[in-house]
Amino acid sequence: MSAEPAANSTADRAAAPRLRSHLALLRAVPILVLLVAIAAQATLMTTVNADRQAGSGFAMFSSVDFAGSRSVVVTATYNDDVVDVRLPISTTDQVDGLLRSPTEDSAAQLARDLGEFEWVEQDGRIRATADGTNIDGFSVTVRRLTADGHELGSEVLAHAVAP
Amino acid sequence: MTAAPSSPVSPPWSVTAAMNQVRTPIGCVLMITAGTGIFMGAHWSPLVPLMLAFYLATLLAPSAARNSLIWFVMAAAWVAAVMIQPSAMEDHVYLYLAWLVAIAVGLLDRDNFMDEAGRQGRYLLAIVFATATIWKLTSGSFISGAALWTSGLLDDRMAPLLNLAGISSESLADARPQVTAVVASDGETFYISLSSYSSIALTLVALGTIALEALIAVSYAAPDTSRLAKLRAPLLVGFGFVTYAIVPVLPFALLLAVIGCTVARFERRTVLAFVAMVLVAVVRFATL
Numbered sequence: 001m002s003a004e005p006a007a008n009s010t011a012d013r014a015a016a017p018r019l020r021s022h023l024a025l026l027r028a029v030p031i032l033v034l035l036v037a038i039a040a041q042a043t044l045m046t047t048v049n050a051d052r053q054a055g056s057g058f059a060m061f062s063s064v065d066f067a068g069s070r071s072v073v074v075t076a077t078y079n080d081d082v083v084d085v086r087l088p089i090s091t092t093d094q095v096d097g098l099l100r101s102p103t104e105d106s107a108a109q110l111a112r113d114l115g116e117f118e119w120v121e122q123d124g125r126i127r128a129t130a131d132g133t134n135i136d137g138f139s140v141t142v143r144r145l146t147a148d149g150h151e152l153g154s155e156v157l158a159h160a161v162a163p
Numbered sequence: 164m165t166a167a168p169s170s171p172v173s174p175p176w177s178v179t180a181a182m183n184q185v186r187t188p189i190g191c192v193l194m195i196t197a198g199t200g201i202f203m204g205a206h207w208s209p210l211v212p213l214m215l216a217f218y219l220a221t222l223l224a225p226s227a228a229r230n231s232l233i234w235f236v237m238a239a240a241w242v243a244a245v246m247i248q249p250s251a252m253e254d255h256v257y258l259y260l261a262w263l264v265a266i267a268v269g270l271l272d273r274d275n276f277m278d279e280a281g282r283q284g285r286y287l288l289a290i291v292f293a294t295a296t297i298w299k300l301t302s303g304s305f306i307s308g309a310a311l312w313t314s315g316l317l318d319d320r321m322a323p324l325l326n327l328a329g330i331s332s333e334s335l336a337d338a339r340p341q342v343t344a345v346v347a348s349d350g351e352t353f354y355i356s357l358s359s360y361s362s363i364a365l366t367l368v369a370l371g372t373i374a375l376e377a378l379i380a381v382s383y384a385a386p387d388t389s390r391l392a393k394l395r396a397p398l399l400v401g402f403g404f405v406t407y408a409i410v411p412v413l414p415f416a417l418l419l420a421v422i423g424c425t426v427a428r429f430e431r432r433t434v435l436a437f438v439a440m441v442l443v444a445v446v447r448f449a450t451l
Contacts, residue, residue: 059298064310070346152342
């Protein structure tokens with residue numbers, strides 16, 4: 001490394017002591033920024049099951065539960081049978097949001113939105129189509145992996161049924 | 164283009180003058196940090212041209228880039244990004260944001276910039292690695308190796324690590340639909356069946372990761388005069404080697420390298436070690 005070029009001006013040097021006293025307060029700002037970001041994500045992770053591998057939690061690979069290991073299970077009643085639902089591509093962002101931060105409200109919203117589509121049965125499931133029939137009673141469940149030692153199971157994080 | 168020796172007045176800008184400033188420790192910190200922002204922009208593409216322009220400014224107008232206000236503005240741009248697109252951001256973006264603020268604060272007193280930025284870098288790294296350690300210790304599924312196994316199941320980049328632990332890619336492929344069924348229904352379970360070697364290896368990897376991250380946190384939190392302080396760069400470089408040789412998160416590798424170099428005041432051997440660490444991430448990324 002070469003030596004530092006051109007020192008600050010005389011005026012700068014005269015102002016330095018005054019600046020340094022202000023710096024004492026400002027020095028805490030970067031640490032506070034990081035701590036607030038971590039605290040916010042930690043709160044979301046523990047209260048609304050926010051994804052551990054997103055945001056500012058620094059919790060990568062720490063658990064079997066993260067957005068990629070969760071699932072959104074959607075069923076509906078079609079011709080008196082409970083059938084699985086093949087989700088339309090237009091709901092991808094909603095589903096991603098549910099996986100990252102599942103809440104009863106967002107699950108209920110997806111269940112309501114699915115009622116706006118028309119559906120047709122195919123291979124034991126129903127899929128959205130332009131000329132199908134409207135149906136009600138969509139059930140949306142978000143589940144996560146759990147681990148007891150080396151045994152994996154799952155539990156419900158959010159559940160809603162459209163009226 | 165340089166000023167003629169006989170010129171009575173120095174030109175306002177010259178390549179030589181600019182390069183002399185860039186080659187100083189401050190110039191390196193600013194240039195590499197701005198350059199890292201280009202890669203961080205992958206999380207939200209509108210920031211890429213902004214960070215590219217900022218990077219060029221640190222190269223071509225290094226004096227102007229030493230203005231604290233510019234760095235506060237850049238930090239504000241990243242605050243806006245995490246507010247607008249929170250779901251696209253990962254943890255290293257938040258560390259980058261805090262580091263931008265640390266540089267802005269450091270530049271308020273340029274005479275002592277390296278001391279201040281080094282101190283800030285120490286605290287930021289200590290906090291980040293302490294937090295990572297706490298999550299792993301408290302998650303309940305990390306120490307058993309279940310978290311690493313599940314990550315490997317769903318993230319192909321982890322395959323080399325699991326292969327080293329004696330877990331074949333074929334066994335993971337076989338387990339994938341069964342685990343998918345477990346998380347899609349009530350009452351289903353799946354037992355991660357491992358050989359004794361794999362079970363011990365995964366536990367050792369988990370414990371080793373916790374020990375390494377905890378030691379990094381402690382070494383950076385320790386005073387500069389402490390013996391532990393001597394372990395800072397070797398531990399952080401070691402972490403980078405083993406982590407980014409498996410999951411090459413290039414922006415994070417660059418960010419840890421520039422903060423690590425700043426804490427070490429750009430000591431030559433430390434810089435070379437961090438450069439090697441970043442190269443490992445680059446090679447792994449290029450060969451994925």
